[in-house]
Every structure is written in C-alpha cells, then in structure tokens.
Amino acid sequence: MSADIYKKVRANPRFAELEHKRSRFAMLLTAMVLVTYYALMMIVAFAPDVLRVPISGGSTLTVGVPVGAFIIIGSWLLTGWYVSRSNGEFDELQNEIIEEAYK
Amino acid sequence: MTGLRHALLCVLFLVAGGAVVAADAVGVAQKQPVNMTAIAMFLVFVVATMGITYWAASRTKSTSDFYTAGGGITGFQNGLAIAGDYMSAATLLGLSAMTFAKGLDGFIFAIGFFVGWPVILFLMAERLRNLGKFTFADIASYRLEQSTIRTFAAFGSLTVVCFYLIVQMVGAGQLIKLLFGLDYSTAVILVGVLMVIYVTFGGMIATTWVQIIKACLMLFGGTVLLIMSLSHFGFSLETMAQKAVEAHADGIAIMGPGSLLADPVTAVSLSLGLVFGTAGLPHIMMRFFTVPNAKEARKSVFVASGCIGYFFLVVCTLGLAAIVIVGTNPEYYEGGNLAGKLIGGGNMPVMHLSKAVGGNLFLGFMSAVAFATILAVVSGLALAGASAIAHDIYARVIRKGTATDVEEMRVTRIATIALGVVAVLLGIMFEKQNVAFLVGLTFGIAASTNFPVLILSMYWRGLTTRGALLGGLIGLVSAVSFVVLSNAVWVVVLGNPKAIFPYEQPALFSMPLAFFFTWLFSVTDKSARAKTDKAGFDDQYVRSQTGIGAASASAH
Numbered sequence: 001m002s003a004d005i006y007k008k009v010r011a012n013p014r015f016a017e018l019e020h021k022r023s024r025f026a027m028l029l030t031a032m033v034l035v036t037y038y039a040l041m042m043i044v045a046f047a048p049d050v051l052r053v054p055i056s057g058g059s060t061l062t063v064g065v066p067v068g069a070f071i072i073i074g075s076w077l078l079t080g081w082y083v084s085r086s087n088g089e090f091d092e093l094q095n096e097i098i099e100e101a102y103k
Numbered sequence: 104m105t106g107l108r109h110a111l112l113c114v115l116f117l118v119a120g121g122a123v124v125a126a127d128a129v130g131v132a133q134k135q136p137v138n139m140t141a142i143a144m145f146l147v148f149v150v151a152t153m154g155i156t157y158w159a160a161s162r163t164k165s166t167s168d169f170y171t172a173g174g175g176i177t178g179f180q181n182g183l184a185i186a187g188d189y190m191s192a193a194t195l196l197g198l199s200a201m202t203f204a205k206g207l208d209g210f211i212f213a214i215g216f217f218v219g220w221p222v223i224l225f226l227m228a229e230r231l232r233n234l235g236k237f238t239f240a241d242i243a244s245y246r247l248e249q250s251t252i253r254t255f256a257a258f259g260s261l262t263v264v265c266f267y268l269i270v271q272m273v274g275a276g277q278l279i280k281l282l283f284g285l286d287y288s289t290a291v292i293l294v295g296v297l298m299v300i301y302v303t304f305g306g307m308i309a310t311t312w313v314q315i316i317k318a319c320l321m322l323f324g325g326t327v328l329l330i331m332s333l334s335h336f337g338f339s340l341e342t343m344a345q346k347a348v349e350a351h352a353d354g355i356a357i358m359g360p361g362s363l364l365a366d367p368v369t370a371v372s373l374s375l376g377l378v379f380g381t382a383g384l385p386h387i388m389m390r391f392f393t394v395p396n397a398k399e400a401r402k403s404v405f406v407a408s409g410c411i412g413y414f415f416l417v418v419c420t421l422g423l424a425a426i427v428i429v430g431t432n433p434e435y436y437e438g439g440n441l442a443g444k445l446i447g448g449g450n451m452p453v454m455h456l457s458k459a460v461g462g463n464l465f466l467g468f469m470s471a472v473a474f475a476t477i478l479a480v481v482s483g484l485a486l487a488g489a490s491a492i493a494h495d496i497y498a499r500v501i502r503k504g505t506a507t508d509v510e511e512m513r514v515t516r517i518a519t520i521a522l523g524v525v526a527v528l529l530g531i532m533f534e535k536q537n538v539a540f541l542v543g544l545t546f547g548i549a550a551s552t553n554f555p556v557l558i559l560s561m562y563w564r565g566l567t568t569r570g571a572l573l574g575g576l577i578g579l580v581s582a583v584s585f586v587v588l589s590n591a592v593w594v595v596v597l598g599n600p601k602a603i604f605p606y607e608q609p610a611l612f613s614m615p616l617a618f619f620f621t622w623l624f625s626v627t628d629k630s631a632r633a634k635t636d637k638a639g640f641d642d643q644y645v646r647s648q649t650g651i652g653a654a655s656a657s658a659h
Contacts, residue, residue: 045367052359
C-alpha cells in the first residue's frame, strides 16, 4: 500500500523541488550555527585578546559576554526560523504533494 | 594540567546529569545534617508525581502508551520534557561552578553544550519522528537486516543506558547525602524504587510529566534566584562584573578566555562528543517518538532550545553573582578560610548562593529540585533500557513480531524492575569507585556507535547491513579502548604512571574511525543483502521526509 504512494510521491517533480529547498535550508542553518561556534573556538584558541576588549571605555564587561549571548540567542532564533518555514511553507507544499499522491 | 583535567571531568559530569559531586574526587561528599525543609519539599514533589503516575497508569494500556505516551504529547510539552532532560541538577551545579571558578570560560563552555540542539533540529528531528516508532533501533533497522541491526542497536542502547545509570546513581547518592543528609545507600535505594514505580506503572506518560514538572521547577527556581541575586547589584550586570573582578583572585582575567580553554583540541573534541553523543543517547531520541508528527517534533526542539538557552544564560550569571556573594563570605568555606575549599566541594556555589540570598527555605527548595531532576533522568533511562529489551530484543528479535501487546508489556515491566535492581546494586557497588571514566565512555559510545548508524541510515543510500554492523563495532571498540588508555582509567583506575591516550574524550578520534569503516565495509559490500539494503532507501527517504506511513498517534 505505502509502497505505491511512495512511488507516486517520488515521481512528482514537486517532491524533488521540496527536498531541494528544504535540505538546502537545513544545511545552510546548520552551517551558520557550526561556523559561528567553531569561529568562536578558533578566536578563543588563537586570538583570545579580541574577547578581552571592554564593551565600552571603562566598562568591566568584555566583548566576550555579548558575543556569547548572541550565539546562544541567535542560534535559538534560527531554530525558530527553521520551524516557522518548515511548519508553514514546506508543510503546505508537502501536503499538496501527499494529496496528489493519494488521488 | 590536572586543573584542566578536573575541570573537563566536571564538564562531562554536568552533561551526564546528577553526578557532579562525584567528580570532586570520589566518595568525599560529606554527609550533612538532615535537612528537614529540603526533605519536606521533596516529599511534596514525590506525592504530586505519584498522583500523576496513578493517573498515567489508568491511561497506559498498550505498548504504544507505555513507550511513547501514545504519541499524544504536544510539541510544547515535549519541548519542556527535553529541556528537563538536558537541564540536569548537574547543569545547574556544574556550569555555575565553572563560571564561579573561571569566569567567561564557563560561559564559553555553556555555548558548546547548547549548539548541539539547533543542529539536532535541522538534521534529525523530523526524520527521527517520521521513521521511528518506539526505539532508535526501529530507525537503524528500517531498511537493513532486522535481527542483526536491531540486536546491535539494542545492545548499543543498553550499554549506554547501563553506564549512564551507574553514573547517575553514584552521583545521586553523593548529591543526596550532601543536600539532604541521607545515607548513601538509602538515597540510592530511594531513587531506584521511585524510578521503578514511575516507569512500571506510568510508563512514558508519567516519565514525561515528571520531566515537565521538574523543568518548570528548575526554570522557576533559577529565575527567582537570578532576580534575588541581581537585586544585590542594583540589577546592573556591569556592577556585578565589577564586583566580581574585585572579589576574584584572578581579577580582570575572569572576563576573558583563560586556562580552561588553553587546549583547543580538547575543547573541540569535547564539544563534538557532546553534540553527537547527545544525538545518540537513546533516552533523548525516544522523546521524539512521543509527539504525533514532524511538525510537533520541530516545535518541541524550538521550545527545548529556548528553555535550555535561557537556563544556561541564567546559570552563568548566577556563577558570576556567586563570585561576589559566596566567594567573599567565609561562612561558606571550610574553616572559614577564603583561600580554602568550599563547604561541600567545588560544585556547591549555586547552592550556597541560594542560601545566601533566599535563606534556608529557598535552599530546601533548590535541593528538592535537584533530587527531582535525578529522578526524572533515571526514569527516562530506565524506560529507554526497558524498551530496548522488550521491544527490540524480545518482541522483534526473539519473537519475530509474534508477541502480543500484553506479552510485550509484561516483559517491559519485568525489564524495568530488573533494571532498577541492577541500577541500585551497581550504584552501591560503585560508591567508592571513580566513575568519571564512565561518562566519557557513555558519550563516546553514543557518538561513535549509535550516532553514525543512525545518521548514515537516514542520509546515505549506500549504507549496508555489513557496513553498519562492522563500522558500529569498530566505533564501539575504539571508544572503549581510547577511554581505557586515557588518564581516567589507565592512570587513575589501573595505576599506570602515564596515559597512552592523551585526551579524556574519545569522540574526536573514535567517530571518524566509525564513519570511515562504516563507509569502507558498505562500499565493498557486494552481497545480495546489500542490494536490498540500498533498494530500501528510496521508500525510507520519502517516509522520512513526508511522514507517509509513519507510526501515528493512537486514537486517544
């Protein structure tokens, strides 16, 4: 039963389009998170002074604090972006493909 | 170097949940006077969760209810439960302790624990949901040879579960001895008994709700503590930082990267192990099967990573606050010596902070939350272990799918009780042992055995039964060997003078080995089975993407 449906889905060119879009999006976001994180680790390893700069003249808080907070909050916002686009745009397209397959 | 090692061990423990205290050189946790406030609050938690278990028991009728709460958990609830799994007592204690001791370094480590979650969402969440039914072995064996891969995956799950349970039990015993003033063995037996009750009667429904309640308590407690601490500094982070720099022996150095991160190879290796080890933990993967569809699975990671990220930011700020409030108060140091040891060990700053800003009542509350956390984590582990035994080994491999729901349920319950007994016995046996190496081992095995099989089966058409089995075995053997040859076992346990493997974390080395050999043994596999394995990919791919044919939520 499912096997027929799977075949129909695969045959639908819009399935390829969906997959292309969705996996590219997922890979892009993964790269954004990992590149930022490993860039931070490289800075820590090779240019730690960058993170020791005060955020403004005379302040005790250093750049490291907002940068760290930015990575946590920023990558969380990316998960939000992924969820809203996947649960919206991609799921709509996907539901259409599924409906066509069951016709 | 020992300082770094010690710190890294703490880090590992904090991810492992409950066990931080044990990292402080084993068995040194001093028994404290019986803390009645903490015990009373904990009893309230136990009574409430027993009520939930009673309710859940009436709704746990089928294996699907038992393993996955019938797939009826919403994305938001599951998000809280995942966050509960990740925000362990140890995260609270360990991360704040690191910021307390090392400043910004602690914060940078926290980021390393966090970034795994977005990656799990982007790469795995929806596929896990669409392909899985009850266990991760369902996914690994989807298109590969059932009994071989299922047995192997179940074995991988059980190994991880058992090692992790030992770590949790030993950590629980030490922590409870310290916070509640109970005997070590009393604490371990108590944890074991409660765990068995939650799981055998309430299954996944009870386990999830215990986890949700605990996550809310933890977020609430952390936030209250943060507000009370910030009020000491006129709600200014800058003032807090200034005072912390004045109070800390390292002065301004705490506001920049320091000694903890001096060895980037170790740090990167650790973070790799954490990210992919987390993605290979059976009790974490199991959470994705409790939601009705991929949409909810995605939502749950969004909620979970929001809570976890927020909690980490809070906890690191608490560590900074503790530098001033706890670090300058001789009352919290052994013999009143500020240069000496903190009472209760290096992981106690946040507990002392609770007492300093919130009094004994609040300290009691935070201790109860810590205990609740351990219970929630061990329950998840027991459930994951029981499902590997009953669903994978008994129902699928031994009975080849002919077992009835009733028979399978009976085996799950027996398996849970057996796991409870084993956990208590191992916990007591390992009381005086140094279990630090088990954490590295657990994450190493999860990252190099479970994870490669899982991710390759989802993404790579060319994966064959032979490749998955041999590659996974090599991952397993290399992870175990690297840990045995590392300082934690080779020197500390076996008493050799010098470690052969220079790092604590095997993942950076054992993972590539696992991937390479999985690839090698797959591409050279010309058997008929290999053809079937590859032919199955297309259908699996459509299902993983669209959820057509996925195990769905039951009627209620």
